Amino acid sequence: MKKVGVITFHAALNYGSMLQAQATQLAIERMGHDCEIIDYRLPVMDRYDRLYCARGHGGLRGKLLRSCYLAQGGARRERVRLFEDYEKRFLRESVRYDSYAALAGAAEAYDVFVSGADQIWSEQVPELRATGGDAILGYFLGFTERKKISYASCIAAMKRENLEKYRPYLERYAALSTREQQGADTLSALLGAQVPVVLDPSMLLSKEDWAPYAGDEPLVKEPYALLYSLRCGAVQRDWMRAIRAFNARHRLKIVVVAPYFELPMPGVQNALASGPREFLNLFANAEVVFTDTFHGTAFAVDFNRPVYTIENKYWKEDVRKSYLLRSLGMADRLIADESDIAAVEDYRYDYSAVNVLLNERREASLAWLRNALD
Numbered sequence: 423m424k425k426v427g428v429i430t431f432h433a434a435l436n437y438g439s440m441l442q443a444q445a446t447q448l449a450i451e452r453m454g455h456d457c458e459i460i461d462y463r464l465p466v467m468d469r470y471d472r473l474y475c476a477r478g479h480g481g482l483r484g485k486l487l488r489s490c491y492l493a494q495g496g497a498r499r500e501r502v503r504l505f506e507d508y509e510k511r512f513l514r515e516s517v518r519y520d521s522y523a524a525l526a527g528a529a530e531a532y533d534v535f536v537s538g539a540d541q542i543w544s545e546q547v548p549e550l551r552a553t554g555g556d557a558i559l560g561y562f563l564g565f566t567e568r569k570k571i572s573y574a575s576c577i578a579a580m581k582r583e584n585l586e587k588y589r590p591y592l593e594r595y596a597a598l599s600t601r602e603q604q605g606a607d608t609l610s611a612l613l614g615a616q617v618p619v620v621l622d623p624s625m626l627l628s629k630e631d632w633a634p635y636a637g638d639e640p641l642v643k644e645p646y647a648l649l650y651s652l653r654c655g656a657v658q659r660d661w662m663r664a665i666r667a668f669n670a671r672h673r674l675k676i677v678v679v680a681p682y683f684e685l686p687m688p689g690v691q692n693a694l695a696s697g698p699r700e701f702l703n704l705f706a707n708a709e710v711v712f713t714d715t716f717h718g719t720a721f722a723v724d725f726n727r728p729v730y731t732i733e734n735k736y737w738k739e740d741v742r743k744s745y746l747l748r749s750l751g752m753a754d755r756l757i758a759d760e761s762d763i764a765a766v767e768d769y770r771y772d773y774s775a776v777n778v779l780l781n782e783r784r785e786a787s788l789a790w791l792r793n794a795l796d
Contacts, residue, residue, distance in 0.1 A: 424795065426450050427531060429460040429561055430538025432513060434467060434549075435505050435681070436652075437701040438624065438717025442539050444512050444698075445623040446573065448631075450536070453792050460528055460535075461515040462560050466552050497695040501681065504697025512635065522556045525565040534795055535563050539574035539601060539623050543588070546578055562591035570594065571794040574601040574620050574787075579739035582612050589613070597794035602745045620787040622720055622746075625780070629706065629725045636702035642691065646675035648708035648727075650701075650718040653736060654682035657714070660760045662687060665712065667764035674709055710769045712760075716742040723750065723780070728771040730757050749783075750776050 428450070432443035443459055450457040509515075519525045541547050542561035550558050563570045572595055577585065585592075589612060592598065598613070599620045600606050609617040647669065649661055658680065665676055677691045679701060693704060702721070705711065711722040714732040722729035723746070731747060733756045734740045747755055755771070757763065 424455045424533040425531075426455045426457045426534045426536060426795065427460045427516065427528065428457060428536045428538045429462050429563065430542055431540045431547075432459050432515075432538075433461070433463050433509060435502065437679075437698055438715070438720070439540055440505065440509060440513070440698050441702070441721075442623045442717070444635075445625075445627050446536070446538050447514065449623060449626045449788065449791065450795065453795065455534075455795060457514070458532070459513050459515045460525075461518045462525060463518055463520060464549060464553050464557055465520055466549050494694060497692075498681075500695040501697065504695070504700065508698045519560075522560045522565065525560050529566040530568065532568060535566055535568055535570040536795075537561055537563055537570070537572040537575045537595075539576060541576045541578045543575050543585075544578035544580050545584065546580070559591065562588055563595075564591050567594075569596050571597040571599075573599055573791055573794070574622055575599070576601045576742070577605045577608060578742075579737075580608070582608050585609070585612055599790060599794070602741055603749075604741050604745070618790060620790055621783050622717075624717060624720050625724055626784060626788060626791075627724070628784075632702055632724065633706070635699060636706045637699060640707040641693075641700060641703045642675065642677055642707065644675050645709045646677045646691070646707075647672070648704055648711045649676070649678045649680065650705075650711065650713045650715060651678075651680040652682060652715050653680075654684065657736070657760075658683040658685060658687075661712070662690070664760035664763050667761070668766060671767070672710075672769070677704060677708075679704060712763060716746070719743045719746055723747075723752070723773075723776065726773040726777070728769045729755055730763050730766070730769075731755060732757055732760065735759060750779050752776060 428446050430443050431439040447457045447459060519528060545551060545558060592613060598617045600609060600617055601622055603619055606617045606619045647665065649665060651661060669676060675691065677693050678687060679693045679696055681694060705721045705727060706725050708727050711727050711729040713719055719729060719731045731743050733744050735758060744756055747753055
C-alpha cells in the first residue's frame with residue numbers, strides 16, 4: 423500500500439470539481455492505497471464566486487443584474503453550507519496550503535503525487551489568472567521530487583506555445599494522461615511521447631457507485647426536466663424560453679440548478695440551495711437533462727439520463743463536451759443552440775451501446791491508473 427496525495431480543484435463551490443476529486447480518491451483507495459487530497463487552496467478560492475458571481479458582470483448593467491443576487495441570499499448561504507458539509511464528510515484532506523511556497527511542506531508527505539483532473543493546467547482558469555505568479559505550479563507538482571503522475575489533467579484550450587514554459591515540470595512525471603484528445607495531441611507534440619486519453623474521474627464510478635451519495639429517495643416526486651447551467655445574463659432568458667417551448671409538448675415539471683442565474687423564474691423549481699448530494703439526486707432521477715456544462719453531460723451519461731448538451735456556443739475552443747459525447751457515439755445529443763430542444767418530439771435514449779463503450783473505457787482508465795501508481 424502506498425500513500426498517495428492528489429492535487430486538484432476540490433473545494434470550489436462547483437459540483438463537478440468536488441465530485442471528480444471525490445471519485446479520484448475513491449478509485450485510488452479501492453486499489454488498496456491510502457489516498458489524501460492535498461488541500462491546496464489559494465486565498466482567492468475562498469471568495470471567488472462563493473456567494474455571488476463576479477464573471478460576466480461588468481459595467482452598469484452587470485452591477486444591476488448582480489444586485490438581483492441579494493434576494494437569493496438565504497438560498498446561496500444554504501448552498502455554501504451543503505458544499506462544506508459534503509466536503510467534510512466525504513473528502514479526506516491534508517492540512518491546508520494557501521500558497522505555492524507553502525507546498526514545500528508537503529514535498530515528502532507521499533510516496534506518489536497525483537495531478538488530478540479538471541482544468542488544473544490552464545492559465546485561463548479565473549482563480550489562477552487572478553492569483554498569477556507561481557500559483558499554477560502547484561498543479562504541475564513543481565514542489566516535490568517524489569514520484570508523480572497525472573490522471574485526466576486538462577489543459578483546456580492552452581496552446582503548445584503557452585505550455586512550453588511548463589515542459590520542464592511535465593518531463594519530470596513518471597506517467598501522464600489527460601481527458602480530451604485535443605489536449606493529448608498537444609501534450610504529445612510538446613513532449614515527444616504519446617499521452618493517453620482517460621475518462622474524467624467522475625465516470626470511473628458507475629451509477630451504482632454514486633447511488634449511496636445521492637440519497638435513497640428522489641427529492642422531486644413528479645417527472646421533471648432538469649436544467650444545469652453555469653452561464654449567466656442573457657443565457658438564462660434563452661434557456662427558459664427554450665425549455666418552456668419544449669414543455670408545451672412534454673408537460674414535465676422544470677427543475678433548475680443554475681447558481682449564476684440572476685432573475686426570478688416563475689413556474690420553475692429553482693434548486694439553487696443544492697449541494698453535491700442534491701445535485702447527484704437530481705441527476706439520478708431526472709426524466710431528461712439539458713446542460714451547457716461538461717460535468718452536467720458526464721453525470722447525465724453516467725446515470726443513463728437522456729441529455730441534450732450545448733456544444734460550444736459560448737466558448738468556441740471548448741471541446742470537452744463534444745469529445746465526450748462523440749467518443750461514446752452520442753453526437754446526436756449535441757445541440758448548437760438552446761432553441762434546438764423546442765423541436766424534440768421523443769427525448770428518450772437507449773444507453774445499451776453507450777454502456778458497452780463506457781464500461782470498456784472505464785476499465786481501461788482504471789487499468790492505466792493502477793499501473794501508473796505501481
